[in-house]
Amino acid sequence: MANVVFDFGGVLFRWHPPSFLARVWPERVPNLEAGAAVAAQFFENYGGDWGAFDQGLIDESTVVDRVSARTGWPREDVQQVVDSVPQELQLQAGTVSLIEDLKRAGHRLFFLSNMPEPLADHLEQLHPLNDWFESGVFSGRVKHSKPRAAVFELAVTRFGVPAESLLLLDDHPVNIEAARACGWQAELFTGAAAARAALQARGLLL
Incomplete structure (x- = not known):
């Protein structure tokens, strides 16, 4: 898992x-x-x-x-x-499919997003985030954002798991580097198909 x-x-x-x-x-x-x-x-x-x-x-x-x-x-x-x-901020079907497959495989899912609070509220009202993710961090609500170390440390505390067990999927190289510097694993997201291949290579999906 x-x-x-x-x-x-x-x-x-x-x-x-x-x-x-x-x-x-x-x-x-x-x-x-x-x-x-x-x-x-x-x-x-x-x-x-x-x-x-x-x-x-x-x-x-x-x-x-x-x-x-x-x-x-x-x-x-x-x-x-x-x-x-x-x-x-339109939902990306390929990523939703990835989320659903990861959940079916028994993995735990979280989110870490740089998002102003009004937009966080909008996304929560429109999409079943609580069904997809156990927990998450919106920058606008915690007053910290990526790539600063503080938001990664806060996320570790909130998620209740060791930093080294977390795998971040993010589309910004600077956030990938920051996550790794905080002891996380990370994969640069360039599209759902490439992310799926990376997760398969890690043995997380068939």
């Missing part, structure tokens, strides 16, 4: 900022290359204004104010992006 920990954005739920911004702001983001550049400004690799929002240190109105002030984009345009995030 293994203890498998799922990230959410980009793993269980769709999250690809360049294409997301191209859909929300087509007049400002005509292609994915432009989307990547705008995403870098908007989200600052989750270490600036949005990172504070992820950690529950500022609320939605404040993050909109700060992004607008920092970038010069009109406040109503920034609000449009924030309002569109819930719709972007």
Whole structure:
């Protein structure tokens, strides 16, 4: 039996900022290359204004104010992006299948997600997270986020299992490195099929 920990954005739920911004702001983001550049400004690799929002240190109105002030984009345009995030977080069928197969195989499942509290509430209301996972950590509720060590340590305490027994599936290399530095096992998530192959290689799935 293994203890498998799922990230959410980009793993269980769709999250690809360049294409997301191209859909929300087509007049400002005509292609994915432009989307990547705008995403870098908007989200600052989750270490600036949005990172504070992820950690529950500022609320939605404040993050909109700060992004607008920092970038010069009109406040109503920034609000449009924030309002569109819930719709972007579409459930990924391949990952759901992976979760169901892991549960059938007898493994214990948890989650560790950088997610502002309003979005955490949204996902809980819309999806059966309690059926899929024994426990989980949303950054917005604990005031810590990946890749900081504190959130990994908090997760170990909450999950009640040794760090070395936890296997994180996450789509950000920096989070993979941070998890391993905290004694976890980790696999970089590039898609459900590749994750399934990695879990099969570990003997966790047939």
